[in-house]
Amino acid sequence: MHHNRRDFVKKAGLLGAASLMTPAFSMSLNPQIERPKVLFFDVNETLLDLRAMKREVASALQGREDLLSLWFTTMLQYSLVVNAAGHYEHFGTIGAASLQMVAANNNIILSEARAKQIILTSLRALPAHPDVKASLEALKEAGFVLVSFTNSSKQGVSEQLKNAELSEYFDRQLSVEEIQKFKPFKQTYDWGAGKMGIKPNQAMLIAAHGWDIAGALWAGWRAAFIKRPGAQRFPLAPQPEIEQTDLIKITKDLIAMR
Amino acid sequence: MHHNRRDFVKKAGLLGAASLMTPAFSMSLNPQIERPKVLFFDVNETLLDLRAMKREVASALQGREDLLSLWFTTMLQYSLVVNAAGHYEHFGTIGAASLQMVAANNNIILSEARAKQIILTSLRALPAHPDVKASLEALKEAGFVLVSFTNSSKQGVSEQLKNAELSEYFDRQLSVEEIQKFKPFKQTYDWGAGKMGIKPNQAMLIAAHGWDIAGALWAGWRAAFIKRPGAQRFPLAPQPEIEQTDLIKITKDLIAMR
Numbered sequence: 001m002h003h004n005r006r007d008f009v010k011k012a013g014l015l016g017a018a019s020l021m022t023p024a025f026s027m028s029l030n031p032q033i034e035r036p037k038v039l040f041f042d043v044n045e046t047l048l049d050l051r052a053m054k055r056e057v058a059s060a061l062q063g064r065e066d067l068l069s070l071w072f073t074t075m076l077q078y079s080l081v082v083n084a085a086g087h088y089e090h091f092g093t094i095g096a097a098s099l100q101m102v103a104a105n106n107n108i109i110l111s112e113a114r115a116k117q118i119i120l121t122s123l124r125a126l127p128a129h130p131d132v133k134a135s136l137e138a139l140k141e142a143g144f145v146l147v148s149f150t151n152s153s154k155q156g157v158s159e160q161l162k163n164a165e166l167s168e169y170f171d172r173q174l175s176v177e178e179i180q181k182f183k184p185f186k187q188t189y190d191w192g193a194g195k196m197g198i199k200p201n202q203a204m205l206i207a208a209h210g211w212d213i214a215g216a217l218w219a220g221w222r223a224a225f226i227k228r229p230g231a232q233r234f235p236l237a238p239q240p241e242i243e244q245t246d247l248i249k250i251t252k253d254l255i256a257m258r
Numbered sequence: 259m260h261h262n263r264r265d266f267v268k269k270a271g272l273l274g275a276a277s278l279m280t281p282a283f284s285m286s287l288n289p290q291i292e293r294p295k296v297l298f299f300d301v302n303e304t305l306l307d308l309r310a311m312k313r314e315v316a317s318a319l320q321g322r323e324d325l326l327s328l329w330f331t332t333m334l335q336y337s338l339v340v341n342a343a344g345h346y347e348h349f350g351t352i353g354a355a356s357l358q359m360v361a362a363n364n365n366i367i368l369s370e371a372r373a374k375q376i377i378l379t380s381l382r383a384l385p386a387h388p389d390v391k392a393s394l395e396a397l398k399e400a401g402f403v404l405v406s407f408t409n410s411s412k413q414g415v416s417e418q419l420k421n422a423e424l425s426e427y428f429d430r431q432l433s434v435e436e437i438q439k440f441k442p443f444k445q446t447y448d449w450g451a452g453k454m455g456i457k458p459n460q461a462m463l464i465a466a467h468g469w470d471i472a473g474a475l476w477a478g479w480r481a482a483f484i485k486r487p488g489a490q491r492f493p494l495a496p497q498p499e500i501e502q503t504d505l506i507k508i509t510k511d512l513i514a515m516r
Contacts, residue, residue: 066324069363073331078492080338081469084443085476089494101468101490105327112493185342210359211339218343232359234336235370236347 033241035257036204036222038196039139040149040174042183043157045072046208046226047148048126048164056122060099060115062108069230074098076211079151079182088180090153092119124156128164129228135247136169142255146170149192149205153177172196184215193221206250210234224250291499293515294462294480296454297397298407298432300441301415303330304466304484305406306384306422314380318357318373320366327488332356334469337409337440346438348411350377382414386422387486393505394427400513403429407450407463411435430454442473451479464508468492482508 041047050072058065075091075098082089089097096115103110139146146169150157154175161167172195176182179191193203200220207213208226214237216223224242225233233243244250299305308330316323333349333356340347354373361368397404404427408415412433419425430453434440437449451461458478465471466486472495474481482500483491491501502508 070328070331073328073335077331077335077338078469080335080342081442081472081492082494083342084338084440085473086444087476093494097493100493104490105488182342184339186344211336214339215343218345230363232362234339235355235358236340236351 033257035144035254037198037202038145038147038193038204039254040147040192040203040205040216040221041170042205042207042209042212043148043150043152043160044123044126045228045231046206046212047128047132047166048160049129050126052126053122056118057099060108060110060118061103061106064106064108067102067106071095071099071102074102080185083180083182083185090156090177091151091182092116092123092153092156095119095123123152124159125163126160128166129247131246131248132164132166133169135251136166138251139254140169144254145196147172147174147192147196149174149183151176151182184211184218186215186219189216189219189221204254206247210237213237213240224253226250291515293402293512295456295460296403296405296451296462297512298405298450298461298463298474298479299428300463300465300467300470301406301408301410301418302381302384303486303489304464304470305386305390305424306418307387308384310384311380314376315357318366318368318376319361319364322364322366325360325364329353329357329360332360338443341438341440341443348414348435349409349440350374350381350411350414353377353381381410382417383421384418386424387505389504389506390422390424391427393509394424396509397512398427402512403454405430405432405450405454407432407441409434409440442469442476444473444477447474447477447479462512464505468495471495471498482511484508 044050054065054068057068057071061067075095078094078098079091082094096119099115099118100110136146148157148161148170152160152175154177157173157175174192174195176188179188181188193200204222204224205212205216206224208228208231210233213223213225214234217238217240223240225240226247227243227245242250242253302308312323312326315326315329319325333353336352336356337349340352354377357373358368394404406415406419406428410418410433412435415431415433432450432453434446437446439446451458462480462482463470463474464482466484466489468491471481471483472492475496475498481498483498484505485501485503500508500511
């Protein structure tokens with residue numbers, strides 16, 4: 001239904017007039033800024049609402065909803081730990097191991113099987129944030145090439161996008177599983193741009209993670225930061241050219257470029 | 259005072275008879291296990307009690323003592339983020355930036371200056387855990403070569419060990435500042451062993467961090483894990499040969515080797 005033009009125009013009310021601008025008009029708004037050739041979207045937290053896992057994580061952690069952030073940060077830390085040591089494991093496998101560690105640190109016993117089950121049933125079933133579908137639709141309509149670019153495994157992201165009803169918007173799904181280096185390793189951004197046949201400065205990352213925005217900018221990419229609740233830019237990294245509180249505003253900024 | 263033999267013998271009561279064993283006797287206990295040539299000690303959390311920072315961190319975070327773990331995990335994550343992107347910043351600088359991010363995520367405004375001040379005044383003034391001094395003394399007495407091996411900067415660790423009154427026990431202080439790669443990058447363990455003129459399997463890391471133990475083992479080192487409160491091994495890594503709840507027990511195990 002999202003490819004239906006009438007439906008799109010109705011939804012685009014959300015986006016305001018900017019989403020319907022012609023390229024000529026857009027150029028007059030941002031005559032100096034050129035559109036990125038490919039938009040790379042981070043998935044977890046950026047497109048999908050991780051807070052929907054709060055209940056599942058809390059159910060494994062004796063009601064401790066407050067441990068969601070610590071668990072996710074531990075998962076991110078250990079993804080880099082594994083890579084730094086020259087190894088690779090699927091993001092979900094590291095997520096389950098991290099959940100076990102956070103549980104044990106809070107004197108909660110959590111089996112490997114139960115931890116894995118929680119990851120498989122909840123991380124892969126996250127809903128899209130409410131601003132995502134209309135934005136992706138508007139960007140596609142405006143001619144942008146959209147790629148999902150995630151630390152999740154190939155099968156993981158495929159199920160995530162399917163369950164969130166977002167698969168149809170992406171021209172390509174890229175998972176770090178192929179290169180076996182998690183973002184923000186520089187090689188991973190180089191590889192992503194290479195896969196799409198573009199130079200680093202023709203790529204733009206859209207993400208709600210300070211570390212991902214930092215990694216993209218340090219790899220010579222352009223970047224747009226979605227300042228979702230709980231998201232912060234890394235103070236020691238360069239600033240992205242776009243920072244907005246939601247994807248609808250970022251979409252407006254992008255469509256306004258020539 | 260810790261080099262005073264009488265004082266040592268008194269303190270060694272803590273360690274039990276093992277700390278006073280002759281090599282001949284030790285050999286009969288663990289005839290098959292050879293002593294590591296060099297003992298590398300992690301510093302933060304392993305030797306120094308991070309919980310002493312709880313009050314300072316909480317004072318910056320409007321009383322939120324519970325955010326200490328999230329802050330420290332964020333600091334560790336971002337140390338690897340910076341390296342993965344091909345950059346380096348001092349651990350304390352990353353710690354201050356991480357503190358600002360955790361504060362902002364909890365709607366607390368924390369200036370860069372105040373964040374840096376907290377790191378400088380509290381991270382560098384951590385006290386030693388109560389089991390540390392007597393253990394280091396017994397290990398030195400037993401002829402082990404002791405090296406501090408930390409993610410803290412050169413100046414940072416020098417002040418930390420001085421403030422905790424531990425400097426005298428170490429034959430050498432190694433900081434990742436020299437190689438500009440944080441643990442657990444494999445290169446860092448290779449570099450550490452190289453600096454001491456030994457092979458990886460002649461080195462043993464003693465640490466209270468699952469990621470550090472994992473990195474050492476994956477780099478071909480031996481390892482002893484101190485299971486301090488809140489410390490967990492990484493379930494996806496190999497098991498260390500020693501795991502004990504305190505450094506006194508690890509010291510006994512080490513002194514018992516031939």
